Structures are given as structure tokens and as C-alpha cells.
Amino acid sequence: MNVKKIAVIGAGSWGTALAVTLSRKGHLVRIWDVNSQHLEQLKADRENVKYLPGIAFDSNLQPVDTVKAAMADADMVVFSAPAQHFRSALDSALPYISQDMIVVNVAKGIEQKTLKRMSEIARDKMVNMKYVTLSGPSHAEEVGLGIPTTVVVASADIKLAEHVQDVFMTDKFRVYTNSDVIGVELGGALKNIIALGAGISDGMGYGDNAKAAMMTRGIAEITRLGVKLGADAHTFAGLTGIGDLVVTCTSMHSRNRRCGIMIGEGMNPKEATEKVGMVVEGMYTTEAAYQLAKREGVEMPITEGIYAVINNQINARDAVNNLMTRDKKSEIY
Numbered sequence: 639m640n641v642k643k644i645a646v647i648g649a650g651s652w653g654t655a656l657a658v659t660l661s662r663k664g665h666l667v668r669i670w671d672v673n674s675q676h677l678e679q680l681k682a683d684r685e686n687v688k689y690l691p692g693i694a695f696d697s698n699l700q701p702v703d704t705v706k707a708a709m710a711d712a713d714m715v716v717f718s719a720p721a722q723h724f725r726s727a728l729d730s731a732l733p734y735i736s737q738d739m740i741v742v743n744v745a746k747g748i749e750q751k752t753l754k755r756m757s758e759i760a761r762d763k764m765v766n767m768k769y770v771t772l773s774g775p776s777h778a779e780e781v782g783l784g785i786p787t788t789v790v791v792a793s794a795d796i797k798l799a800e801h802v803q804d805v806f807m808t809d810k811f812r813v814y815t816n817s818d819v820i821g822v823e824l825g826g827a828l829k830n831i832i833a834l835g836a837g838i839s840d841g842m843g844y845g846d847n848a849k850a851a852m853m854t855r856g857i858a859e860i861t862r863l864g865v866k867l868g869a870d871a872h873t874f875a876g877l878t879g880i881g882d883l884v885v886t887c888t889s890m891h892s893r894n895r896r897c898g899i900m901i902g903e904g905m906n907p908k909e910a911t912e913k914v915g916m917v918v919e920g921m922y923t924t925e926a927a928y929q930l931a932k933r934e935g936v937e938m939p940i941t942e943g944i945y946a947v948i949n950n951q952i953n954a955r956d957a958v959n960n961l962m963t964r965d966k967k968s969e970i971y
Contacts, residue, residue, distance in 0.1 A: 662784075837900075
């Protein structure tokens with residue numbers, strides 16, 4: 639195996655799980671986080687007690703104090719900062735990114751205000767950046783434990799995606815490739831909105847029928863927006879579409895679903911987000927997707943309903959009633 643030097647920027651649960659996976663394969667991994675106190679804890683405990691407890695670091699994985707130290711002589715940098723902080727994380731690392739360095743982003747979201755995907759932000763910063771996105775149905779808790787998981791890496795340069803596939807792939811972490819960056823990024827981001835909705839449905843005491851409807855009609859409106867923005871419709875039938883949607887809408891590992899459950903039970907959306915204790919990407923992505931849909935003239939009734947609920951414009955029960963009493967339609971159009 640060709641050992642790589644890899645920097646991981648962001649030591650949350652997902653960044654840590656990927657750092658552990660890469661170091662177990664034999665790569666030399668240095669992880670950095672903007673929170674210096676958190677870094678000191680990682681060094682002392684040799685595990686991420688706060689976000690990924692019980693997963694020990696091996697000798698190949700080293701927390702470091704600065705971005706510069708993390709990226710010194712690195713072949714690849716993995717960004718695992720939350721989507722709304724990707725721009726600032728990239729800015730901090732940009733002075734150390736060479737033309738030959740591969741940038742892998744694993745954040746799932748759309749930037750508020752600019753409505754840009756993560757690859758668009760990266761391209762704004764460095765035109766010829768070797769950019770790859772990694773996404774798919776992958777709870778950090780399970781990846782850290784070595785439970786079989788399958789993801790996708792996407793790049794406009796398929797050879798680059800194949801290279802990243804080789805670096806990450808293990809017998810427990812299977813990696814596919816895709817050239818549809820737009821579809822992979824949108825699938826990973828927009829499914830968090832539907833997971834909020836699935837959680838709200840569960841919190842209200844609705845059953846499997848309602849959740850199945852939420853997920854199925856959810857992937858329909860995700861695909862509508864994706865195709866309008868240039869994605870391949872087939873991508874949304876794959877791991878970063880239906881696959882990620884299923885895992886996020888059905889698991890208690892999902893922060894978005896847990897947040898939705900509390901909202902469905904009657905908790906104020908702001909309080910529910912705070913109680914989760916980690917970033918709930920769907921709360922931010924709903925705002926961005928709502929604006930994108932309006933800009934592009936795409937019908938996204940579930941997104942619109944969840945937007946209204948989390949902004950306290952309507953209660954969840956009335957939002958469901960609005961969805962159920964919309965004008966009659968054909969399923970396929």
C-alpha cells in the first residue's frame with residue numbers, strides 16, 4: 639500500500655471517524671480543530687471522548703496544534719468542518735494547499751446567503767483545486783466501530799476520484815466513484831431536510847406510512863431541484879440520494895431526525911437544536927434550499943412546510959395537513 643500523509647481539518651465525530659479509518663489503514667494522519675481546548679483533550683485521552691467516545695487512536699493518528707502543522711508535507715487534506723464553516727476552514731488552510739494536494743470535503747450542506755455548494759466555494763478560492771467530495775449513508779458512530787459502510791467520492795476528474803477511492807477503501811469502508819459532483823453534494827445536503835421532516839412525523843406519533851411518504855416524496859423534490867441545477871437524476875437513486883435519505887430518516891444516530899422528533903413533540907425549534915448538542919445541518923440547509931427553490935422556480939412542498947415550521951410560521955400538525963390537502967397530482971411528472 640502507498641502510505642499517504644493526510645491532514646484532517648475538523649475533529650467532530652465524522653472527521654474523527656474518517657481519521658481513525660485512514661490511520662487504521664496505515665496512513666499517517668494529523669488532525670486539527672479550531673477549538674484548542676478540544677485538541678488538548680484529544681491528545682490527553684487519545685480518543686474523542688466528546689464526539690466519538692470509545693474509539694481509541696492508534697499511533698498513526700496525531701492531533702496537532704496548528705493548521706500549518708497538520709498540512710506540512712501532506713498529500714491530501716480532508717475537510718470535516720460543518721458546511722456553514724467550510725469557507726472559514728478553507729481560508730485557514732489555503733496558504734498551505736499546493737497545486738498537487740488533493741482536497742476532500744465531507745461536509746453536507748449549502749451555504750446560507752450565497753446558496754453555494756461546497757465545491758463552488760472551493761472553486762472560488764482556487765480555480766484548479768484538486769477537489770473531491772465524499773458522501774453517503776455513513777454514521778460516524780458506526781464507521782468508528784468498523785461496521786461495514788459504503789460511500790461515494792465524486793469529482794469532475796474521475797481519475798482523481800479513483801485515486802481517493804484507493805486511499806480510503808478498506809474491507810469495512812467501501813468506496814464508489816461518481817463524476818456528478820452537483821448531484822452528490824445536493825443529495826447529501828438536502829436529505830437532512832427530509833430527515834427533519836421524518837423526525838417531526840415520528841415526534842407527532844405518526845406511523846411508518848407517513849414516514850415512507852415523507853421519504854419518497856422527499857427524494858422526488860430533491861431530484862427536481864437537483865436536475866434543475868445540472869445534476870444527473872440517476873445519482874439520487876444511489877447511495878448519496880436514497881441511501882443517505884434512508885439512514886438519516888430512520889436512525890437515532892441522526893441529529894436531524896432527533897431534532898425533528900423534539901419539534902414534533904412540541905419543543906421550540908431553537909431549543910430542540912440546542913438540546914441535540916451538535917450541529918444540525920438540516921436547520922441551515924432548509925433555509926438555503928427554500929431560497930434556492932424560489933430562485934429556480936422548483937416546487938418543493940415538503941421543504942416549504944419544514945421551513946415554515948422551523949421558523950415558527952406554522953405548527954407541525956397544520957403543515958402536515960397542508961401537504962395532505964394539496965391539489966391532486968400525478969405521481970410521475
